[in-house]
Amino acid sequence: MFAIYRKEMSSYFINPIGYIYLGIFLAFSALLCCYTTIVSGSYSTNTYFFYLIMSFVILIPLLTMRLFAEERKMRTEQMLLTAPVTITGMVLGKYLAALTMFVSGVLLSCINFIPLYVIAAAERNGTEYSLTHIGPVTGQIVGSLIAVVLLGAALIAIGTLISALTENQLSSAVITIGVIAVMVLLNVFNMLTDANGQPLIGSYAIRFVIDWVSVLSRYTAFSNGVFDFAALFYYLSLTFVFLFLTIRVYEKRRWG
Numbered sequence: 001m002f003a004i005y006r007k008e009m010s011s012y013f014i015n016p017i018g019y020i021y022l023g024i025f026l027a028f029s030a031l032l033c034c035y036t037t038i039v040s041g042s043y044s045t046n047t048y049f050f051y052l053i054m055s056f057v058i059l060i061p062l063l064t065m066r067l068f069a070e071e072r073k074m075r076t077e078q079m080l081l082t083a084p085v086t087i088t089g090m091v092l093g094k095y096l097a098a099l100t101m102f103v104s105g106v107l108l109s110c111i112n113f114i115p116l117y118v119i120a121a122a123e124r125n126g127t128e129y130s131l132t133h134i135g136p137v138t139g140q141i142v143g144s145l146i147a148v149v150l151l152g153a154a155l156i157a158i159g160t161l162i163s164a165l166t167e168n169q170l171s172s173a174v175i176t177i178g179v180i181a182v183m184v185l186l187n188v189f190n191m192l193t194d195a196n197g198q199p200l201i202g203s204y205a206i207r208f209v210i211d212w213v214s215v216l217s218r219y220t221a222f223s224n225g226v227f228d229f230a231a232l233f234y235y236l237s238l239t240f241v242f243l244f245l246t247i248r249v250y251e252k253r254r255w256g
Helices: 002-014 017-038 046-064 069-073 077-081 087-125 138-165 169-191 204-213 217-223 229-255
Strands: none
Touching: 002 017, 002 087, 017 046, 017 087, 046 087, 046 138, 046 169, 046 217, 069 169, 087 138, 087 229, 138 169, 138 217, 138 229, 169 204, 217 229
C-alpha cells in the first residue's frame, strides 16, 4: 500500500495536476475568504466555507479523475493487478494519496484566517472597541474545517469509484462533477421557499429523502461549533461504502 501511495504522491508533482490543484485551491480560498470576511466587514466564516464546499464540485474531480482511469488509458492496469499488492492496499494507497493532497490544501488555506485575528486584536486594543468586534469564533472555524475534511474524504471516495469505472480521465472528471454537484446542491432545493415563505417542495417525505442524501445538510452542526457524531458516522460510512465498491470492482477484474 505504501509503495502505491508514494508512487501516487510523486505522480501528482511529476505531472502538473498537483501544482494546478493546489494553486487553484489556495488562490480561490484566499480570494473567497477576503471577500466574504474582510471586504464584507464580517468575522463570520460561514459564507466562506459554504462557497468553498461548492468549489469541490470542480476541485475534487481534479484529484480523482486520474487515479484509475489513467491506468486503463496507459494500459498499465494489468500490471497493477498482477503486482505483489492486495487490491485493498492498491485502492487505499491511491485514495490516501488523493486525500493527502486535499487535506494539505485545506491546512495551507488556514493562513487565510490570520488577518482576521490580527484585525480583531487591533480592534480590541483600540479606543473604539465594542462588543460587535468580537473577532472570529475559533470553535466554528475548527468545526467547519473538520466537516470540510470529512466531506472531502467522502467525495474523494466517490470520485475514486467513478475513476475505476471509466475509461479515461475526461469521462471520469465529467461524471464525478455531475455526481458531486447533485449530492452537494440537493440541499439547496430544500431551502427554496415560495412567496408565502413555505417550502417549495411541499412533500415532507421528499424533503426528508433529499436531506438524507445531501452531503451538505450534515455540515450545519459543525459550522456552529458542535461536533455531530451522527454526521461523523454518515461521512465515514459513505467513505467506506464507496471504497468497498471500488475494491469489489477490482477484485472482479482480477479474478473475473
